Amino acid sequence: MSQPTRPDTSDPVWKLPAVPDDEGNYRIPFEDLRGLVVKLLTTVDVPPEDAAIVAESLVLADARGMNSHGVLRLPVYLKRLREGGFKPTSAFDVVSETPGTALIDGGSGLGSVLTKRAMDLAIEKARTNGIGAVGIRNSNHNGEGAFYVQQAVAKDMIGIATTNGSPIMPVWGGKTPLTGPLPISIGVPTARHRPIVLDAALGMSSRGKILYYAEKGMELPDGWLVDAEGRPTRDPNWVRNGGWILPVGGHKGWGLILACEILSGILTGGAFGAELTNLYDDLDTPQRNGHFVIALNIAAFTDVASFKQRMDDYIDIMKASELAPGFEQIFMPGEIEFLKKERQIAEGILLGRKVLDEVIATAKELGVEIDAAS
Amino acid sequence: MSQPTRPDTSDPVWKLPAVPDDEGNYRIPFEDLRGLVVKLLTTVDVPPEDAAIVAESLVLADARGMNSHGVLRLPVYLKRLREGGFKPTSAFDVVSETPGTALIDGGSGLGSVLTKRAMDLAIEKARTNGIGAVGIRNSNHNGEGAFYVQQAVAKDMIGIATTNGSPIMPVWGGKTPLTGPLPISIGVPTARHRPIVLDAALGMSSRGKILYYAEKGMELPDGWLVDAEGRPTRDPNWVRNGGWILPVGGHKGWGLILACEILSGILTGGAFGAELTNLYDDLDTPQRNGHFVIALNIAAFTDVASFKQRMDDYIDIMKASELAPGFEQIFMPGEIEFLKKERQIAEGILLGRKVLDEVIATAKELGVEIDAAS
Numbered sequence: 001m002s003q004p005t006r007p008d009t010s011d012p013v014w015k016l017p018a019v020p021d022d023e024g025n026y027r028i029p030f031e032d033l034r035g036l037v038v039k040l041l042t043t044v045d046v047p048p049e050d051a052a053i054v055a056e057s058l059v060l061a062d063a064r065g066m067n068s069h070g071v072l073r074l075p076v077y078l079k080r081l082r083e084g085g086f087k088p089t090s091a092f093d094v095v096s097e098t099p100g101t102a103l104i105d106g107g108s109g110l111g112s113v114l115t116k117r118a119m120d121l122a123i124e125k126a127r128t129n130g131i132g133a134v135g136i137r138n139s140n141h142n143g144e145g146a147f148y149v150q151q152a153v154a155k156d157m158i159g160i161a162t163t164n165g166s167p168i169m170p171v172w173g174g175k176t177p178l179t180g181p182l183p184i185s186i187g188v189p190t191a192r193h194r195p196i197v198l199d200a201a202l203g204m205s206s207r208g209k210i211l212y213y214a215e216k217g218m219e220l221p222d223g224w225l226v227d228a229e230g231r232p233t234r235d236p237n238w239v240r241n242g243g244w245i246l247p248v249g250g251h252k253g254w255g256l257i258l259a260c261e262i263l264s265g266i267l268t269g270g271a272f273g274a275e276l277t278n279l280y281d282d283l284d285t286p287q288r289n290g291h292f293v294i295a296l297n298i299a300a301f302t303d304v305a306s307f308k309q310r311m312d313d314y315i316d317i318m319k320a321s322e323l324a325p326g327f328e329q330i331f332m333p334g335e336i337e338f339l340k341k342e343r344q345i346a347e348g349i350l351l352g353r354k355v356l357d358e359v360i361a362t363a364k365e366l367g368v369e370i371d372a373a374s
Numbered sequence: 375m376s377q378p379t380r381p382d383t384s385d386p387v388w389k390l391p392a393v394p395d396d397e398g399n400y401r402i403p404f405e406d407l408r409g410l411v412v413k414l415l416t417t418v419d420v421p422p423e424d425a426a427i428v429a430e431s432l433v434l435a436d437a438r439g440m441n442s443h444g445v446l447r448l449p450v451y452l453k454r455l456r457e458g459g460f461k462p463t464s465a466f467d468v469v470s471e472t473p474g475t476a477l478i479d480g481g482s483g484l485g486s487v488l489t490k491r492a493m494d495l496a497i498e499k500a501r502t503n504g505i506g507a508v509g510i511r512n513s514n515h516n517g518e519g520a521f522y523v524q525q526a527v528a529k530d531m532i533g534i535a536t537t538n539g540s541p542i543m544p545v546w547g548g549k550t551p552l553t554g555p556l557p558i559s560i561g562v563p564t565a566r567h568r569p570i571v572l573d574a575a576l577g578m579s580s581r582g583k584i585l586y587y588a589e590k591g592m593e594l595p596d597g598w599l600v601d602a603e604g605r606p607t608r609d610p611n612w613v614r615n616g617g618w619i620l621p622v623g624g625h626k627g628w629g630l631i632l633a634c635e636i637l638s639g640i641l642t643g644g645a646f647g648a649e650l651t652n653l654y655d656d657l658d659t660p661q662r663n664g665h666f667v668i669a670l671n672i673a674a675f676t677d678v679a680s681f682k683q684r685m686d687d688y689i690d691i692m693k694a695s696e697l698a699p700g701f702e703q704i705f706m707p708g709e710i711e712f713l714k715k716e717r718q719i720a721e722g723i724l725l726g727r728k729v730l731d732e733v734i735a736t737a738k739e740l741g742v743e744i745d746a747a748s
Contacts (some may be wrong), residue, residue: 174695
């Protein structure tokens with residue numbers, strides 16, 4: 001999974017093997033989908049090695065079933081790259097540095113490229129210092145935090161990542177949008193079991209899940225959503241009519257969100273709160289996201305093999321719990337996504353028809369004809 | 375607030391000024407209450423400087439209105455100190471160390487003493503390395519995480535602290551108690567505003583709040599509690615009948631709790647999950663709690679004064695939000711506790727009558743007569 005298998009050909013038509021399923025969606029081999037993403041990004045002047053990072057981030061998110069962080073985002077990435085909201089070449093200017101920390105200015109480059117490099121730097125620092133922390137400012141949308149914490153896991157470290165984002169949620173007690181259900185991602189290596197990869201947006205639910213309730217005509221549980229005035233509601237339709245999703249545990253989750261905003265936006269000297277631009281608005285204007293990553297070297301604390309064995313032992317104990325009603329199995333954070341990823345890498349990545357259609361239309365604007373055929 | 379003003383007198387009766395209020399509780403001057411806690415701890419062989427740390431931790435928790443972490447805990451601390459579950463002298467053995475990290479074995483000493491020293495060490499490391507992280511194993515109950523993160527705040531750093539605890543909550547999907555609503559504490563310095571001090575147990579509510587619903591005969595909101603079989607319930611009485619409080623945001627909060635357990639229990643090579651002993655059980659047996667603290671040096675990233683100004687600017691923006699229904703003001707995390715602390719340090723600390731009675735009875739067992747009079 002290091003480089004696309006498909007060469008950058010001058011063939012005027014790009015062939016994409018895409019098998020339609022019964023519901024009108026497509027299953028596309030991982031390498032083919034990744035190769036297409038690289039092709040399109042390089043067409044708008046992203047250097048091939050950076051394009052490979054973004055492609056892997058997007059396609060792996062789809063593989064993991066996290067489609068909201070997947071290729072769905074490619075068309076707007078391409079538009080922003082053309083219109084100036086994303087710079088094709090990602091600067092990585094070190095603003096300040098100590099043995100255990102660094103602050104990076106991303107020069108409005110690509111969020112995935114910048115965050116991957118930041119985590120590489122944090123890992124490097126953690127090798128000698130036990131822990132490394134890197135903040136990034138003047139970045140953009142960076143996809144799924146799980147992608148970066150797994151870099152640390154691969155080096156026998158614990159990875160932590162967060163980011164800020166454009167405002168869609170008020171602070172606790174307010175109704176002026178000033179932040180979002182920001183994510184905390186944490187990855188932990190194990191031995192025999194799959195790694196623990198928590199990637200939790202700090203909202204009580206996701207927009208997608210609430211739209212599903214709306215579609216099915218079901219009422220929401222208490223505490224998930226408020227209406228446009230900030231009044232508690234069980235009507236899922238408010239999610240698209242000016243209501244907002246509540247933070248996990250009310251004021252507690254909001255406090256954690258504020259900490260994510262402080263690390264990503266305030267400590268980095270970057271943009272915070274309402275200064276950030278939405279991915280889909282003002283495509284010629286950088287979003288100004290900030291990110292923050294930490295790598296914690298297990299070897300600085302204890303023997304790595306013992307640590308992994310202890311993780312496995314605890315996972316065995318947890319999985320042997322007596323089950324609560326409605327559960328058939330105990331899954332660790334990230335386990336379901338690992339299972340999906342393994343299956344989809346073997347069988348092909350499921351992509352919605354609307355997503356593929358939009359990718360094809362955007363490619364055409366860039367002069368790339370895609371022949372999506374089985 | 376560095377040393378108790380009251381000398382360790384040999385007067386056979388310890389005079390405690392305590393003014394009863396209308397509800398039968400007492401208001402006790404901060405220094406007098408702290409002096410008493412030091413007196414009682416030194417009576418069971420805790421060195422005076424360690425006793426001062428524990429006393430400050432407990433009495434400040436009461437001052438902040440967090441009585442569940444306050445002097446309420448002193449009687450069981452004293453019993454454990456007599457019976458061997460807490461060692462009066464807190465070892466601080468460095469098991470492993472790198473420039474940015476350390477692992478400490480606490481030798482079953484006092485949680486507050488060990489965690490305070492660990493945060494001091496993390497701060498020291500963050501001075502030169504930008505970030506410092508210290509894990510502690512073989513510790514005991516350590517009170518309120520807010521106490522430790524404020525050490526970092528006082529040094530212009532961001533402090534983060536967590537701990538594990540004896541099992542009262544199952545993992546997500548199970549019903550075997552294996553963990554608890556573990557806390558994440560985060561402190562951030564500001565300029566003109568009070569510091570941000572988040573101290574959030576990762577449960578949807580607290581036991582105390584749910585008992586209040588029970589007392590008032592009110593139903594709980596969805597998603598707070600399950601019954602002894604793990605079925606969702608709105609009946610608050612299940613909190614004392616084998617039910618358990620759900621984590622914030624369901625599986626998300628549980629994932630964060632698991633991360634706290636991994637840092638505190640697994641990475642430290644200490645006890646985890648069901649290996650920990652409850653504070654009130656087996657008083658001769660160490661609890662084996664683990665803790666984990668991080669200090670992040672703001673100066674490693676940016677100019678401290680600018681950071682604090684930016685924090686103030688963001689707090690001003692947040693506080694100027696249009697208010698949601700039911701809110702009269704926007705409070706930052708920890709702000710209400712700062713207001714309470716300021717008032718109670720001026721007016722005296724409110725202590726429940728039952729708490730004071732138990733302290734007096736326990737003191738008597740130690741040969742200390744307390745004369746609590748106004």
